[in-house]
Amino acid sequence: MPALFSLSVIxxxxxxxxxxxxxxxxxxxxxxxxxxxxTPVTDPEEARAVLKAKKAEHPDAAHVVHAFxxxxxxxxxxxSDDGEPSGTSGKPVLEILKGRGIxxxxxxxxxxxxxxxxGTGGLVRAYSEAASGVLDKLKTAELIHYSRFExxxxxxxxxxxxxxxxxxxxxxxxxxxxxxxxxxGNVPEDKASEFESRCIDLTNGTAEIxxx
Numbered sequence: 001m002p003a004l005f006s007l008s009v010i011x012x013x014x015x016x017x018x019x020x021x022x023x024x025x026x027x028x029x030x031x032x033x034x035x036x037x038x039t040p041v042t043d044p045e046e047a048r049a050v051l052k053a054k055k056a057e058h059p060d061a062a063h064v065v066h067a068f069x070x071x072x073x074x075x076x077x078x079x080s081d082d083g084e085p086s087g088t089s090g091k092p093v094l095e096i097l098k099g100r101g102i103x104x105x106x107x108x109x110x111x112x113x114x115x116x117x118x119g120t121g122g123l124v125r126a127y128s129e130a131a132s133g134v135l136d137k138l139k140t141a142e143l144i145h146y147s148r149f150e151x152x153x154x155x156x157x158x159x160x161x162x163x164x165x166x167x168x169x170x171x172x173x174x175x176x177x178x179x180x181x182x183x184x185g186n187v188p189e190d191k192a193s194e195f196e197s198r199c200i201d202l203t204n205g206t207a208e209i210x211x212x
Contacts, residue, residue, distance in 0.1 A: 015143070017102045017103070017143060018102065018103060018105070019040040019102065019140060020139040021138075023134050024036070024037045025133040025134035025137060027126075027129060027130055027133060029114075030114055031115055031116055033112040034126060034129075035058075035111075035130075036107060036110075036134040037054070037110075038138055041070055041105065043071075044068070044076050044078060047066075047078065047106045051066050054066075061110045061111060062111050062112060064109075064111075065084060065108070065111065066108045067079040067097055069103050069104075070103055070104045070105070070106075072103070072143060079093065084111075084123060085120055088120055088127070089124075089127040092127045092131070093127050093130070096135065103143060107131055107134065145190075146171065146189060147186065148184070148211075148212040149195065149211050151181075151182070151184070151199060152181065154180055154181070158181055160202045161181070161199065161207075164202065168191045170195075173185035187211070196209050196211055
């Protein structure tokens with residue numbers, strides 16, 4: 001008997017996001033003050049440095065909870081309850097963060113105890129609310145993967161090349177001027193082939209370019 005219907009599965013791939021700045025949010029729950037902050041980071045070492053600085057900034061706080069995600073595939077994650085009951089603070093913050101599709105980010109939540117215990121469920125809700133609140137304010141940008149390039153060309157093509165570099169949103173440029181122009185920098189991976197071919201066209205085939 002022939003099948004009555006067929007099923008197709010379409011997988012959607014969403015762009016990876018990174019913070020386009022920092023952010024801060026504050027809530028009061030039963031007189032406890034929760035200050036959540038976002039800081040961009042690129043690796044676990046930076047995340048640890050941010051956490052250390054935050055603890056130094058708030059020496060009288062009861063807890064400085066944190067969670068971070070970094071890496072171009074979100075391959076590095078970490079969290080800490082910092083003395084709160086296990087699983088009631090760092091984990092909820094990390095779970096909120098994981099659901100937003102953001103990388104290269106750390107959230108710290110500073111708690112000043114107000115004298116009333118919140119209980120396990122109350123702590124989970126409080127830290128989740130603190131994380132969600134600061135993330136709701138955050139502006140993000142799409143994570144761009146770059147390829148390194150090295151370019152050598154004659155001086156007469158400098159202005160044309162500079163315009164192309166700006167148009168294709170290259171970054172981290174270094175220019176050296178000697179008998180010819182030598183430029184190194186980063187070009188978005190999805191524009192690398194276009195960059196190479198257009199450099200050749202602009203310089204009548206005389207440019208030397210290497211994409212790494």
